Amino acid sequence: MTSTPYNVAKDFEAGLDVVYGKFSSRETGARSRYHISCNENHFLRPVRIVSQCLVTHRQANGLNSEWDEHFFIMQQVSGQMRLASNASTGMLRANDMVLLDSCSAYEYLNARSSETVLVPFHFDFVESRRNLFASCGQRIDGSAGVGKVLATTLSSLLNLGDTPCEADRRAMLDAVRVLLSRVLDQAPAEAPSGGRGLLAMAEQIVLRDLADPALSPDAIADAIGLSRRQLYRLFAEQGTTPSSWLWRMRLAEAHARIVSTEWSGVSLTQIAFDVGFNDMAHFSRLYRAQFGTAPRDMRRRHACPAAR
DSSP states (O other): OOOOOOOHHHHHHHHHHHHTEEEEEEEOSTTOEEEEEEOTTSTTOOEEEEEESEEEEEEEEEEOGGGTTEEEEEEEEESOEEEEESSOEEEEOTTOEEEEESSSOEEEEESSOEEEEEEEEEGGGSSOHHHHHHHTTOEEOTTSHHHHHHHHHHHHHHTOSSOOOHHHHHHHHHHHHHHHHHHHHTSOTTOTTHHHHHHHHHHHHHHHSTTOTTOOHHHHHHHTTOOHHHHHHHHHTTTSOHHHHHHHHHHHHHHHHHTOGGGTTSOHHHHHHHTTOOOHHHHHHHHHHHHSSOHHHHHHHHSOGGGO
16 A cells, blocks of 8 residues: 655645635745644734745635735745745845735745745725735835834734734724835835736726626726826737727636536526626627637537537
């Protein structure tokens, strides 16, 4: 009888999936290990992660739906971790922090023992979503200036032994909000991740509200804190327009469902309706133009043999 070796990376993935969503991980040495602890009784709902000799990739749009309206402050408690995103790649050292949005992809690498803590906040916690997304993925220096004060304040709150009363909780959260706003205000006006972060946020909003036929470029602009002109300029940099991009998003989601056997029992009309089309002829015409064949023929092509 043979036994299957214990796979630290796969077990780590499973632990993260329970708390957050889809991750992939691999071991980088024989001393790989991890520990995840969630404190649901703390008013900040922190999650502490100790890991070693692991490379972990967070999939884009892979988090559970409960995090759709949240961002995270990740603070390095001890050790070092290399964080890579579309925005940048950098090393986090003790007390350094980074803001993580809920929809982008990130990669975490720690060669030695590393302890981090993640604290979730709702988007409404900050005044400017645009500044927030422009700063996501960028290292916040926890050793000097307002970054040091924010790191110290956050550490103090996370180490509270007693649960504060409601009035004290509000005062503590207000202190974090003021410090975080100051950090965001000091970020470069044209942060490298700005456009990518805003596009990721727009994509998240569209995927959430895809079934709403009233979803429009103006609604997207309002949701991410841009004017109509700024939104069109953002998409012009990608070589498209908000309207064209929105229709492609709807069609891409419809296509994914049409070719999936999991949706084989759902009518094409219902799929079209669920992604924001209220005219089947219009949907079929755009789908054929995008994918070169009619929705019905595409479904037939991808049907499993037993269903043909």
